[in-house]
Amino acid sequence: MKILSQNTAFGGMQGVYSHQSDACNCEMTFAVFVPPKAIHEPCPVLWYLSGLTCTHANVMEKGEYRRMASELGLIVVCPDTSPRGNDVPDELTNWQMGKGAGFYLDATEKPWAENYRMYTYSTEELPAFVSQHFRVDMDRQGIFGHSMGGHGAMTIALKNPDRFRSCSAFAPIVEPSTADWSVPAFEKYLGPDRAAWRRYDACALVEDGARFPEFLIDQGKADGFLENGLRPWLFEEAVKETGIGLTLRMHERYDHSYYFISTFMDDHLRWHAERLR
Numbered sequence: 001m002k003i004l005s006q007n008t009a010f011g012g013m014q015g016v017y018s019h020q021s022d023a024c025n026c027e028m029t030f031a032v033f034v035p036p037k038a039i040h041e042p043c044p045v046l047w048y049l050s051g052l053t054c055t056h057a058n059v060m061e062k063g064e065y066r067r068m069a070s071e072l073g074l075i076v077v078c079p080d081t082s083p084r085g086n087d088v089p090d091e092l093t094n095w096q097m098g099k100g101a102g103f104y105l106d107a108t109e110k111p112w113a114e115n116y117r118m119y120t121y122s123t124e125e126l127p128a129f130v131s132q133h134f135r136v137d138m139d140r141q142g143i144f145g146h147s148m149g150g151h152g153a154m155t156i157a158l159k160n161p162d163r164f165r166s167c168s169a170f171a172p173i174v175e176p177s178t179a180d181w182s183v184p185a186f187e188k189y190l191g192p193d194r195a196a197w198r199r200y201d202a203c204a205l206v207e208d209g210a211r212f213p214e215f216l217i218d219q220g221k222a223d224g225f226l227e228n229g230l231r232p233w234l235f236e237e238a239v240k241e242t243g244i245g246l247t248l249r250m251h252e253r254y255d256h257s258y259y260f261i262s263t264f265m266d267d268h269l270r271w272h273a274e275r276l277r
């Protein structure tokens with residue numbers, strides 16, 4: 001593991017690290033915040049998955065999670081959103097595909113399948129690596145994210161209900177297989193057979209029988225992507241009569257940015273901490 005930076009914050013440590021990833025076939029960077037409590041005992045771990053165009057750094061710099069994570073004793077891990085490097089295929093002029101747009105899936109189509117394996121990376125390789133290098137209590141894991149990362153968090157929780165005790169999302173893409181900004185990417189990563197897309201679609205997973213106890217979703221009503229990209233009401237519809245709990249909060253005037261995310265960050269951290277006790 002390479003240490004790229006470590007800074008003391010709120011009595012804990014915000015670090016940025018990199019390692020060679022077998023899943024993505026490239027070097028991957030990630031951020032870990034370790035609260036002071038982890039000096040004495042293993043702490044619960046919360047995975048934050050970011051949205052389109054992001055790296056590990058956006059939430060680290062603008063998410064404002066450290067004070068509350070420190071207080072609650074939560075380790076927060078923030079992976080990158082895609083493979084990186086000069087050898088990794090990309091669409092340079094398209095921010096919804098390629099680098100910064102991994103969609104937390106394992107691509108099956110050329111030329112993407114060589115590197116774009118963010119599902120395996122975020123659910124297997126990175127957790128194994130983090131558990132080796134940090135004092136994490138892997139029996140207490142939660143997952144959350146924003147937009148494309150909200151989609152990642154919800155689909156990963158639905159597919160791994162025994163591993164995660166809590167899940168929440170800021171402005172998630174709840175049905176990427178029908179949303180404007182993800183259909184072209186799914187076609188390229190997964191091919192034309194839409195049956196294969198359902199494993200990476202929260203609404204479809206629920207329709208197909210996947211279950212998770214409950215979700216918290218916050219959504220801004222002034223979010224420009226609400227109508228065509230995000231559409232949380234589709235998930236509200238999908239969970240009806242399934243036993244899945246949903247707290248969906250729609251907020252007047254808030255947009256899609258980190259001003260919105262940081263406003264509700266404390267609520268999400270508390271939501272997770274209560275379920276990771």
Ligand SMILES: N[C@@H](CCC(=O)N[C@@H](CS)C(=O)NCC(=O)O)C(=O)O
Pocket residue numbers: 050051052053054058062095146147148256257258
């Ligand atoms: N680049 C896009 C916006 C992409 C965008 O809003 N990305 C969100 C996630 S979906 C984000 O977190 N951006 C980085 C940031 O705000 O720091 C545009 O021009 O419309």
